[in-house]
Amino acid sequence: NFLLTQPHSVSESPGKTVTISCTRSSGSIASNSVQWYQQRPGSSPTTVIYEYFQRPSGVPDRFSGSIDSSSNSASLSISGLQTEDEADYYCQSYDSDSWVFGGGTHLTVL
Amino acid sequence: EVQLVESGGGLMQPGGSLRLSCAASGFTVRTHYMSWVRQAPGKGLEWVSVIYTGGGSYYADSVKGRLTISKDTVKNTLYLQMNSLRVEDTAVYYCARVLGSVRIDYWGQGTLVTVSS
Secondary structure (H helix, E strand, C coil), X not given: CCCEECCCEEEECCXXXXXXXXXXXXXXXXXXXXXEEEECCXXXXXXXXXXXXXXXXXXXXXXXXXXXXXXXXXXXXXXXXXXXXXXXXXXXXEECCEEEECCCEEEEEC | CCEEEEECCEEECCCCCEEEEEEEECCCHHHXXXXXXXXXXXXXXXXXXXXXXXXXXXXXXXXXXXXXXXXXXXXXXXXXXECCCCHHHCEEEXXXXXXXXXXXXXXXXXXXXXXXX
16 A cells, blocks of 8 residues: 655744645555545544545635646645634545545644 | 434443444435544544445455444444454544545544543
8 A cells, every 4th residue: 555645744824825745655646636634623624625626615715736746746735824724634545445644734824 | 414423432442342323414325435534532534444335345454354334224324343442443433425436525523432441
């Protein structure tokens, strides 16, 4: 199987843009779609991006996803940061009927 | 409105058994893939298992042979039978609806399983 590696934590100021990476250890990042989930403290996760860059209805367009085959990674970018964006973010992908989550990134908006 | 409500968690001794339930409403489990995802205290998300519409199921290596996913289409309920429990199975277990076979669009509120002697 493969691993998805994310930075443990990132921080940025309100109004700025932050990008969180998710690097696949083996196999191509382009082979199987990547999803991003947001989890606020004490709450269940919610989807903010699916299939690399699709946004579910209700998710603001401040959230965007991308893929970079050269670094075998996917990224989540959040622009116009708001304090409510402070949360844990997880990437997720799959391969051969097995799902994998990244270790999660804690975003601090300060 | 889609809702997933888990139940069945609790404090168990190592080696014990437990069955988690996830009552679904607003849709039918017969026509959707369903999954269990767990989160150990203070840790990240870990995929546990998925069951397809045809009944086929797959598991994380860490639970293979001990945990069994199933569904009752009459009761519209998803289950996770947990046998030979280990301390490392301690986690909040989330029930989730899978969309497009590869992503989760709805999560339950989770149920806590604690395995300790």
